[in-house]
Amino acid sequence: MNPVAALLVLVALVVVTTVLGLVWRARSGRIRAADGIRVSADELGDDVHFGDDATIVEFSTEFCGPCRIAERVLGGVAEKHDGVAFVDVDLAARPHLASRFGVVQTPTILLLDAAGGIRARISGVPRAADVEEQLATIAEETHVVVS
Structure with a gap:
């Protein structure tokens, strides 16, 4: 391969990698609507209890650095709101x-x-304000009083 072609391939790889990284970064931590399938506390673990209003479930692994950050963010959000439980699933x-x-x-x-x-799904570390906003929406929709 001549040097010009090699340089063009290298530049193309850098551009593609940069674009993919920016797309991944933009989507990470964003809240997306979910399909509404039901989850039982028993299938997540033996001592798992859901909140009266909402539950935050984090799927993590022991060696995941961003998981520890998300755990602090989500645990803090759950502590601030009565009726909201936080569950970490390894x-x-x-x-x-x-x-x-x-x-x-x-x-x-x-x-x-x-x-x-x-009701919602997040990949990556979310912002606390975004999670609180979504929890408020969930609470409003599930506590609608029909007259």
């Missing part, structure tokens, strides 16, 4: 849950309503 101990819930990266976070329905 995928190394329960690998079958990765395929059940389509987890392809850690951390992956599910926001559940009071009935265990998945």
